[in-house]
Amino acid sequence: MFEKPLGMRDTLPQLYETKSQIRNSIGDVMKSWGFQFIETPTLEYYETIGAASAILNQQLFKLLDPQGHTLVLRPDMTAPIARVAASKIFNENYPLRLAYSENVYRAQQREGGRPAEFEQIGVELIGDETVSADGEIIALMITALKEVGLEDFQISIGHIGFLKELFLQILGTEERAKTLIKFLYEKNYVGYREHVNSLSLSTIDKQRLLDFLNLRGSTEVINQAIDLVEYDQGKDSVLQLKKLWDTMDDYGNQEKLKFDLTLVSHMNYYTGILFEVYAKQVGFPIGNGGRYDGLFQKFGKNTSATGFALRLDRLVEALGPLPEITPSECILFSEERRSEAFQIAKMKRAEGLKVVLQDINGVNHIDACTDQYEEITFLIGKAGGRVST
């Protein structure tokens, strides 16, 4: 057998069909919200895209170009889109609504069968820092997921600005705040509690940090969060969440949302509201997103942006068994009746049917060939009519 590199997969017809149906439905929703699709190169410079991307260095596929520059296979689409959006092309057009549906590449460190190449479909809303933009992104994601028939899903929303502010207020230094954030990033609540208890803080401050872990749930979380912060800066973040909640109410999409202020999807990429989306039957998040204000600075712009990306492979898994592909029919012909066969095929194709034209001389095993099709028409020999089975 000829092997493929680790984590690389073939997409066979049935899966291909499902993926393209999902891609088309979601793409149509995105377009109807005024987002424009773009494509960017698969290869980018490591120095720009590789370093700017949210993906860890050890997950990047790197290679050298003939001049010796280090290239990466793009690990996500957000950084390339930021590169494009920061260029002159779009200078005066902010806010900018862009969409993409592309394969991205991430090397896997364990269990080599996990996909190292997978398709992401997503959007970026660039140059609009209002909560309305965050709300639009989340509402668009919900609409798209419903459009493809996903019912049982949930979105958890956090705010990285809030937790940074709270930790800074209590702990005093960025360094100490970062240590604590790392525990959340690693999802290690036990370690978080042990660390808080080991700090030399007042009992009240310790309790505030421990209570922080309970900021998960519905609107009640907003008031609990306001009680935890002392200064206006932290409160601003909470008020953004409040506004987001009201925005989602106006969209009529509230029921899919929960707050989880302990959510830290990345150590230093997101800067404001961030979210993950989960579906029943899939053990991993099917998508995520959030506000990333720092990225554009790496491309020389001071611009705020937000966006989301859905993983198509996990979405397929969430939607359950693959639908059967509607079978095509086959016309088996011999040379004498070739012209007739072509005419019939043309008519049927015009009706929207899938028709295979097959010269009988090209087939070794007639039975094996005919078994693939729902309907066969034989146009063989000089005279006689059509025989359909």
Add this chain to the structure above:
Amino acid sequence: MNPFLTIAMPKGRIFEEAVELLRLAGYNLPPEFKDSRRLIIEVEVENFRFILAKPMDVPTYVEHGVADLGIAGKDVMIEEERDVYELLDLKISHCYLAVAGLPNTKMNNVAPKVATKYPNAAAAYFREQGEQVEVIKLNGSIELAPIIGLSDRIVDIVSSGRTLKENGLVEYERIADITSRLIVNPVSYRMQDKRINDLVDRLNHVINSESINS
């Protein structure tokens, strides 16, 4: 209908202790589980399904979401680094991860060898100490390695220290304290949040009152 909450557990003593904790937390579990060879045990009154796995595999089941929850030793969590929530220290199955070897021996100063069931954890520990070592992965009977000359040191879990003693080995350094942890799949933690929060609260209550009593 309420779907099962699936809990992955290691076979043996940890299972017994964890089940006892769940009973104390008010869950209605049968007094004993017959037929210990079964891999899946369903408790319909509580809508629980236990899957009995190798200790090292528990976080794997939970990460992939085929188990919503799991009970795993901290040793396994350090070794496997799976993407799961570590929610509670259950404070059962106390032991610790230690470096051991033959008494009064120094590590080979060129490339000392360390045999262990925990290659990641061992490598990380010696890296932090600034020592270059060759880590040799074994699957059991680790004590054999220094005796027979395969390695200078071993990294293994120690509970009473009896196994080390019986094999003429001594402990050199203590790496980390180990207890069993309640771990949760990130998706289940959201999609089944009510049931899981309730379970965590009830278990937390039991653990706290136990630690006050003891």
